[in-house]
Amino acid sequence: MDAAPATLTTKHEAPDVGELFTGFFILGLTGFGGVLPLARHMMVEKRGWLSSAEFTDLLGLCQFLPGGNIINMSVAVGLKFRGIPGALASILGLIAVPTAVVIGLGVIYSQFANDPVVRHLFGGLAAAAAGLLISTAIKIAWPLRRDVVGLLIVTLGVLAIAVLRLPLLPTLLTLAPLSIFLRSRQAS
């Protein structure tokens, strides 16, 4: 993937601000339970905004930075084509519908929170959401299962945040440099 030259780029249609908004708006509307596969389909295959190599490259950047991958991706793509107005159109398009839906659900929940049927429904939903998160954690940690240094860092992170309930900022400022240092020792 790293060897893919920039000449691989296919023909592009640079989107305007309106197209950026509608593209990400539809993505926000349809992306249930993970937007990433749909995002690639929309930007690379359907609308031809980016080549496959450009998409992977931008995703690598967005994973590396703080914030959600797709949120960062919308900002990066908007900026790339139309500057700051493009970035605003993209991110607003992406979060408009989900924000409205989530608040609608919140209103319904707060109206009926004391109803036993609704309480049971949300009890099951919350348990299922927890199950999904467990599955995500397993999938992320699985490639590290034979990596002693990696597992040490995973364990320290779990211990600090889940067991000792330490604040995130000092934990991250300790763990991230430690992990990067250990990796650089491995590499050399």
Next chain:
Amino acid sequence: MTATLVTLALIFAELSLLAFGGGNTILPEMQRQVVDVHHWMSAQEFGALFALAQAAPGPNMMVVPLVGWHVAGFSGVLVTSLAKFGPSSLVTGFALQLWERFKDRPWRKTVQAGLVPVTAGLVAASAIVITHTSVSSWGTILIAAGVAIATTTTRIHPLLALAAGAVLGLSGIGQP
């Protein structure tokens, strides 16, 4: 009210810049702030808001506007969304310009490799904290375990798993 909004803005701006590895890594800190530090809601309510956000379409950080709405209504939605998505977007904008220059540097790969286990540890911690708040009876333990196993071992759609959990929960079996 203004004090609450300022506090919300500070909390979510900090979370925005700390969210290496995506939104799931900052859930325990978000819960610690809104439940333990500021007492805006109970841990169970936070678990319910997280579940609602997972059931909604779009990116997985929709719990952010929902927490804002719960604490301070529509101004809370605006403040938390801006604070959560603004700082990380600015960082993305600046980083985009530097990206080409650093793309092939070996240290970038080392940093990236170093952040992987940190992300894995934080997501695992999130899973533990959220499970601890959301799962309390044998019925919900079975639902969480079933969904975890099904979505890890099969390619079942996450929304289908959530719907199954909601339906099983609706039956009230194994819940107080």
